[in-house]
Structure formats: structure tokens, C-alpha cells
Amino acid sequence: MLKFLLSRIAQAVPVLLVVVTATFFIVHAAPGGPFSADKAVPPEVIEALEAQYKLDQPVWRQYISYLGDILSGDFGPSFKYPGRSVNELIMAGIPITAELAFYAMLVALGIGILSGVGAAMRPNTLQDYAPMTLAMIGICMPSFLLGPLLVLVFGIELEMVPVSGWGDIPGDKILPSITLGTGYAAYIARLSRGGMLEILSQDFIRTARAKGLSESTVIIKHALKGGLIPVIAFLGPAFAGLLAGSFVVETIFQIPGIGRFYVQAAFNRDYTLILGMTIFLSTLIIIFNLISDLISIWLNPKLRDEISNG
Amino acid sequence: MHEGNIQSSETEPVSSSLWRDAWIKLSKNRLAIFGLFILLTLILVSLLTPIIAPYGYEEQNLALGATAPSSTHLLGTDIFGRDMLTRIMYGGRVSLMVGFVATSVALVIGITWGAIAGFFGGRLDAIMMRIVDALYALPFMIFIILLMVVFGRNIYLLFLAIGAVEWLTMARIVRSQVMSIRNQEFIEAAYSIGLSRWLIIKKHIIPNTIGPVIVYTTLTIPSVMLLEAFLSFLGLGIQPPQSSWGLLINYGVETMEEYPWLLIFPGIALSLTLFALNFLGDGLRDALDPRASKD
Numbered sequence: 090m091l092k093f094l095l096s097r098i099a100q101a102v103p104v105l106l107v108v109v110t111a112t113f114f115i116v117h118a119a120p121g122g123p124f125s126a127d128k129a130v131p132p133e134v135i136e137a138l139e140a141q142y143k144l145d146q147p148v149w150r151q152y153i154s155y156l157g158d159i160l161s162g163d164f165g166p167s168f169k170y171p172g173r174s175v176n177e178l179i180m181a182g183i184p185i186t187a188e189l190a191f192y193a194m195l196v197a198l199g200i201g202i203l204s205g206v207g208a209a210m211r212p213n214t215l216q217d218y219a220p221m222t223l224a225m226i227g228i229c230m231p232s233f234l235l236g237p238l239l240v241l242v243f244g245i246e247l248e249m250v251p252v253s254g255w256g257d258i259p260g261d262k263i264l265p266s267i268t269l270g271t272g273y274a275a276y277i278a279r280l281s282r283g284g285m286l287e288i289l290s291q292d293f294i295r296t297a298r299a300k301g302l303s304e305s306t307v308i309i310k311h312a313l314k315g316g317l318i319p320v321i322a323f324l325g326p327a328f329a330g331l332l333a334g335s336f337v338v339e340t341i342f343q344i345p346g347i348g349r350f351y352v353q354a355a356f357n358r359d360y361t362l363i364l365g366m367t368i369f370l371s372t373l374i375i376i377f378n379l380i381s382d383l384i385s386i387w388l389n390p391k392l393r394d395e396i397s398n399g
Numbered sequence: 400m401h402e403g404n405i406q407s408s409e410t411e412p413v414s415s416s417l418w419r420d421a422w423i424k425l426s427k428n429r430l431a432i433f434g435l436f437i438l439l440t441l442i443l444v445s446l447l448t449p450i451i452a453p454y455g456y457e458e459q460n461l462a463l464g465a466t467a468p469s470s471t472h473l474l475g476t477d478i479f480g481r482d483m484l485t486r487i488m489y490g491g492r493v494s495l496m497v498g499f500v501a502t503s504v505a506l507v508i509g510i511t512w513g514a515i516a517g518f519f520g521g522r523l524d525a526i527m528m529r530i531v532d533a534l535y536a537l538p539f540m541i542f543i544i545l546l547m548v549v550f551g552r553n554i555y556l557l558f559l560a561i562g563a564v565e566w567l568t569m570a571r572i573v574r575s576q577v578m579s580i581r582n583q584e585f586i587e588a589a590y591s592i593g594l595s596r597w598l599i600i601k602k603h604i605i606p607n608t609i610g611p612v613i614v615y616t617t618l619t620i621p622s623v624m625l626l627e628a629f630l631s632f633l634g635l636g637i638q639p640p641q642s643s644w645g646l647l648i649n650y651g652v653e654t655m656e657e658y659p660w661l662l663i664f665p666g667i668a669l670s671l672t673l674f675a676l677n678f679l680g681d682g683l684r685d686a687l688d689p690r691a692s693k694d
Contacts, residue, residue, distance in 0.1 A: 104533050111542075115549055229673040231625055233632040233645075234666045237652045245656055333540040336633060341652070351541075352633055355548045363548065367541050374538045 094383065101375050108371045113155060116360045117148055155364075164365030169357045175365035182347035185255055189265055189338065189346060190331045196270030197327070201277025202320065206308065208278070209285035209316070220278055227275030232334050236268035236341040255344040265342045269334050273327050277320050285316035318389050325381030329374040421610075424686040431682020437675035445492045454482040456489050457640070465658045475660045477650070483661065486642060487668050493643040494669070497557065498624040502616060504562025505623075509569025510605065510612065516570070517577030518600055528574065531567050539564040543626070547635045557636060561623050572615055576608040610687040617680035621673045628669055644669040 146154075158165060164175035204220035211217055244252035244264065251261035288294065289312055297307045335348030343349075347366065354362040425431055444451070453473075460480030468475040474483035516527040543560045550556055580586065581604060589599050628645030630636030637643040644665045651662030 100533070104537065107533070108537060112545065115545055118549065225674065225677065226670075229621075229670050229677060231628060231632075231669070231673075233629065233652075234648055234662075234670065237648075237655055237662055238666070241655050241659060241662070329538055329540075332538075333629075336540075336544075337629065340633065351544070352635075355544055355633075355635060358548060363545060367538075367545055370541055371538045 093386075097379055097382065101379060104375060105368075105372060109156065109159065109368055110152075112364055112367045112371075113152055114148075116364050117151070159365075159368060164369070165361050167359055167362045169354075169359040169362070175362050178350055178362060179347060179366060179369055182345065182350045185344060186332070186335050186339070186346035186348060189255070189262075189269060189335060189344065190328070192262060192266035193269035193273070193331055193334075194327075196266055197273035197277055198320075200270075200274040202281050202317065204274075205278040205281030206285050206313070206316070208282045209289060210304075210308065212286060217282075221282065224275040224278040227271050227278075230271070232268050232272060233337045233341065235271055236264070236338060239264050239268060240341070253343040255342070255346070261342075265338050265344060268341070269331060269338045272334070273330065276323065276327070280319040280323055281317055284319040285312060288312045288316040314388065318385055321381060321388060322385040323381075324384075325374075325378035328377040328381075332370055332374065421683075421686040425682050428682040428685065430678040431686075434675035434677070434679030434682065437671060438679060441491065441495060441672060441675075444488060445495050448488045448492055452485045452488050454485045456485060458482070458485075465654070465661070467658075468660060474664045475658070477661055478654060478658070483664055486647060487644070487665055490642040490644050490647050490665065491668060491672075493554075493637055493641055494624050494627060494645070494672075497554075497561070497627040497637075497643070498620045500558045501561035501565065501623045501627075502619045504558060505565035505569055505619060506612070506616060508562065509566035510573050510608075512566065513570035513573025514577050514600055514604060514608070517574035518581055518596075518604060520578065520581075524574070528571075531570055534567055540626075543630065544633075544635055547630065552635060552638045554637060554641065557627065557630070561626055564626075565619050565623060569612070569615055569619070572611050573608050576611055577604050580604055580607050614680060614684045614687055617676060617683050621676040621680070624669075624676075625673060644672075 155165070162176070164179070167173050167175055167178060170178065204224070208217040208220050240252045243249045250263050251258045252264070254261045255265070256262065294307060294312060297311050298304075302310075332348065335346055336352050337348075338344070339346045339349035340352055347370075350362070351366050351370075353359075354366065425435075458481060460476070463476055463480035465478045465480075466472060466476045472482050472484070474487065476482055477486065512527060512531070516524040543564065546556060546560050586599060586603060589603055594602070627636055627643060628648065631643050631645030632649045634649065637646050639646070647665035648662060648669065651658075651665055655662040
């Protein structure tokens, strides 16, 4: 197991290096310098700025020094927010985005598992078709459409919940969390239905039922652990998706999280901020994929044996 | 039926009963047929848009402004007095085109990569699939945004960037399909009569992978269209004066309090299309690829 863990970490390192290198050179291949948008800046000012951001050195030297910087956890200064470092901006945004992603995940897991397991208990009945059709709608309804529609109905027409902000007014966290979570609830419902159906058809479940255990004990004690493996394997990719989804949801609801910073950085052409955030988010995603892989292996005895035997 | 003819024209390389069975199975799936109907209608409307659109694409009527749906403007007008039905039709052309072109890019890369890896096997396969695994770990959404920012928001770059992301799964599917085919006897027979490797790949291996490829293609198109809409919504995809459903939704959100129809109609167009394509893809999977279990 330890060997497997180490080999997976060893695989992640070159991927990260590719991310850093590709991002760095893409950003440096940008037509026009980062300061070219600013009108009528005296050349000596540009020179001073370029010296400050090390842009006067050859690209490969910039690359080496950037690698050194990020290894020590320093993403450098922001181009467009003078006096603020990329680290500061990431640290300001990350708690908010993490909280949003956490609530969205609660929404997704709660609704998804309940309806998926419920559907698998009575396949091909209304209890199956109704949530699965809803799940299809949830998958096809993009967050950038669902969010505004929720705002329109519950925020503007019914005036039940606030329509923007994060933690300013009570209840303003409800709509963003639902908007971000719904699509994943739909996927999780489909995955848990599939996983549960497979488990429920196996012999040990028949045995459990034959000993006279109640259906709820069979489901909770015996079937859930195996039936939810596909859901756990999905959590890593889902996390990546939540981060991307936070770009949209934070823009719609004006939440000062990391997703909104990223989109703004993209519009401002704030190259150091984009570079730093891309590397930071990629690292996070790779780590989460690794964790969800490890958990699903740990839960699945077949895979676990394969790995410890060879 | 017309669609039946399209299907049967592709039957030659594979046994025709497989396609007929698949078609019978598909035609019993009402949701999938509904999806196929919507898709064909959309393609037809997109092709005919310049002829059948009720108004011109750039036609403004500032005096009119935003009006609710009426008999002269079936889906209303936007704040510049432009007809929404016309805007949605033209936007749909772009959205569908992105869907088809970017998926084709993904198809070409994915099939070639997967076929080579699966056919030659061994070390080459190990290296090629390791590259695919590594690429899977990359956060592509972020990379596409980065590319669009750095190199300008250009529609061709968008095709390429999205296509370059979506080929990975296709490569995996094709590879496993090719691996299972290349060990069969008829391939050995083809070698024995002296066919070149390239001809064997082209004439025997690729045609036999078509089932899963069609299924996955149908499912890739909606995810590509969603990606385009997502980027356009953020203002990082399609740029005005061109339009797409994502961009129309973006505009609709800005004025949804006063003019909700500007959000709702493009939203319906996009959701309905994604819905139709997903149902068609699910139906095709059940019909063509019985081994792939439906989750």
C-alpha cells in the first residue's frame, strides 16, 4: 500500500512540472508585454517595472527563478493589484471558495445519495424514474442557467432569499450552494443507483436477507459500503468540477472567492495572478484526485488485494 | 425512415444485422427518438437559418427596444429591438458548429492515438497510455481559459482547445476496442493474404470500433457545447458580433429582472439541446454497446 502511495505521488510530480512549465511558457508567449495595455507610460517607468518583475532577463532565467520561488511557496507579486502578492489574493479567496464547495458538496451528496439509493431499492418504478429523470435535467441544466433562474424565482419574485453576497446577510449562502451542488447531485444520484443495483444483486445480500435482516439493515450495514464506491471515485473529478463551477457561481452571486479572482485575473490579463492560481488550483486538483483514488482502493477489497500482491 | 437509410449506408464493414438490431432497439426508446428528432430539427434549422430567420441578424430597432413575445416577434426582442428568435437561431448555428467541429477534432486525435496504441501494443502502448493518464490529471478548464486569455478569444482556438481536451476518453475507448479485435482470427487471415498494417487498421480495425465511437461521440457533443456555453457565459468564449447560446444567456442575466424572456428562451434552447443529445447518446449506448453498463 505504501509502495503504491509513493508511486502515485511520484507520478504526480512530473504532471505538476508539466503544468508549471506549460503555464509559464504559455503566459510568456502572450503577444505584447503585460504592461502594453497601459497607455502613454514613459519608457523608463516600463523599464523599472520590467526590472521589478524580472522581465528584462532571458525567459529561461525567469523560468528557473520562478521554479525556485514556487518551490518555496512564493507566487510573487500581482501585476494588477499593486502591493499585493498572489499568495495574499489566493489566501483571501480560498476560505470562501472552500466553504462554498463544502456546502455544495453537502447538497450534492445528500440529495444524490438519498435519491440514488431510493431509486435502486425499487428499480423501474416511479421511485426510480422520477429522480432519474430529474437527475437528467440536473445534468443538462448548466449552473450558469440554474443560478440566474433560482435568483429570478426565489430571490426577485418571491423575495425569500438574498440574491448576492457571501456571509453578509443571513441566508445568502443558500442559493449559491444549491446552484453549485445540483449538477453533482444529479451525477451522484446516477452513480449511486448504478453501484447499489450491482451490489444488491449479489449473493451476500441474498444471504443477509435470508437471515431475516430488515431491508434497512441490509441497505445500511451491507450494501452501502460497496454500492457507494463509484460515488467516492467520482469525488476527485467532482472537486475539480466544483472549482471550475465556482468561477461561474461566484461571478453570478458576486462572491469574493478564488473563482471570481481567476475570472477577473483573466479579464485583467494579470499574468502573475493567473500563473500562480493555475498552478495552485492544478496542485489542489491533483491532490484531491489522489485522495479519492486512495479512498476508493481502500474501500474496494478486490483492488486492495491486487495492489498488495503486486 | 430517413434516418434508417443513414444508418444502413454505414453497414457494409460490419454485419448488417447488428445495425438493424441496434436500430430496432433504438426506435423503441422513445426518449432517444425524441432526442434524434430534436437534433435533426436543429441541424436543419441551423442550415436554413439565413433563409428562414424572420429578421436580419444585425437588424436593430432602437425605437422598439425590448418587447415581450408577440405575434410579430415570437420570442420578443432585446434592448436593441433585435428579434430574439433570429438571435437564437444564429446563436444556435455557432453553438452547434462548436459542438460538431470540436468533437471532430477530438475524434480524429482520439481515434488515431487509441488505434495506434491498441494496434501496436507493448511498449509504445504503455508510453502512449501513460501520456493519456497524465493528461487526465490536468485541470483543462483552467488551461482553456488560460489559452483564451493569452492568445485572444478566437473561435478557431476555441475549437482546437476544446477538441484537444476531449480526445482522451475517445483514445481509451478506441484502444481497448482495438486490443480486443486485433487478436481475432480474421485479422490473422488478413495478414496471411499480405495486407499491409495500415490497410488492416483502416479496413478492418477502425470499422469495427465504430459502435462505441458513435456512442461516445454523441455524448461528447453536448459536453463540448456546454463547455463553449460556459466560457461564453464568462465572456471568455465566443465574442460579439458573433453570438452563441452561452453569450445570449450571459446578456439575458444582465437584464433578467426587467426582461426575463431574454434569459429564458436561450436557456430553453440550450437545455433542450443538451437534453436531446444526452438521451440520444444513452439510447445509442443501450443499442450499440450492450457491454457498457448504464450507470
